[in-house]
Amino acid sequence: MADPKQIEDKSAETPDELAGSEAPLLEHLVELRKRLIYSAIAIVVLMAFCFIFASTIYEWLLIPYKRSVPGANLIFTAPQELFFTYLNVALFGAIFLGFPFVASQIYMFVAPGLYKHERKAFIPYLVATPIFFLAGAALVYLVVLPMALHFFAGMQTDDIEMLTSVSEYLGLAMLLILAFGICFQLPVVLTLLAQIDLVNVELLKKGRRYAIVAIVTFAAFITPPDPISQLGLALPMYLLYELSILSVRMVERRRAAALAEQEAETSGSSSE
Numbered sequence: 001m002a003d004p005k006q007i008e009d010k011s012a013e014t015p016d017e018l019a020g021s022e023a024p025l026l027e028h029l030v031e032l033r034k035r036l037i038y039s040a041i042a043i044v045v046l047m048a049f050c051f052i053f054a055s056t057i058y059e060w061l062l063i064p065y066k067r068s069v070p071g072a073n074l075i076f077t078a079p080q081e082l083f084f085t086y087l088n089v090a091l092f093g094a095i096f097l098g099f100p101f102v103a104s105q106i107y108m109f110v111a112p113g114l115y116k117h118e119r120k121a122f123i124p125y126l127v128a129t130p131i132f133f134l135a136g137a138a139l140v141y142l143v144v145l146p147m148a149l150h151f152f153a154g155m156q157t158d159d160i161e162m163l164t165s166v167s168e169y170l171g172l173a174m175l176l177i178l179a180f181g182i183c184f185q186l187p188v189v190l191t192l193l194a195q196i197d198l199v200n201v202e203l204l205k206k207g208r209r210y211a212i213v214a215i216v217t218f219a220a221f222i223t224p225p226d227p228i229s230q231l232g233l234a235l236p237m238y239l240l241y242e243l244s245i246l247s248v249r250m251v252e253r254r255r256a257a258a259l260a261e262q263e264a265e266t267s268g269s270s271s272e
Helices: 004-013 025-052 054-068 081-113 116-153 166-183 186-195 201-206 208-222 227-271
Strands: none
Touching: 025 054, 025 081, 054 081, 054 116, 054 166, 081 116, 081 166, 116 166, 116 186, 116 227, 166 208, 166 227, 186 227, 201 208, 201 227, 208 227
């Protein structure tokens, strides 16, 4: 039978994976600046690329409007408005295409402070991030934006006609797409927090009522002042919150199973 003191000595001699990786605050700030510069360069390059295809991106963003308000045309009220609209469209395309790269830069900044098993656990969420972003964007493009446009167009009368500015429509469409894409990261963020023991199932269940208030408030703040857009964001976010609870429960079960297996191995080795 192994001596408990020998086991303790051996565990004490096991090197920490993060030993020697500690860095002063200045080095962390330098690393953060580098990641931000890389991200900014990628966005600028993608923006220049997307500006070449700005008219094509513009036509794609115009599809929900044409389907929801047949026969209506967009207008611009200033000579420079269409040009700056194309610039905004190019920036939108750059953010949309560059989101996975920015997420990878965040991972590269965080990774040195993680253990090996934590870095492996981080990778699936790195893959899930753009998937959830695309899901949020698709929900806006296919459901929320057409419903909102139907709502707005239905307010027309014989004396009042909706003449939509191209910059105002595209600003609304791009804001909703990016907002939904970012908000759909809720399960990823909460599951990652569960991986490092900052949240658990009980905490999320107890905070459900506060989460509902926060979600409704956030949806009212970030979306236009119409019930369609606000419900279109608040309802999916609440469903994603419930999905996060299920995901966190799975994390806790895997952690409990791994801990039980580790204890079984420890007890088996100590009995020898």
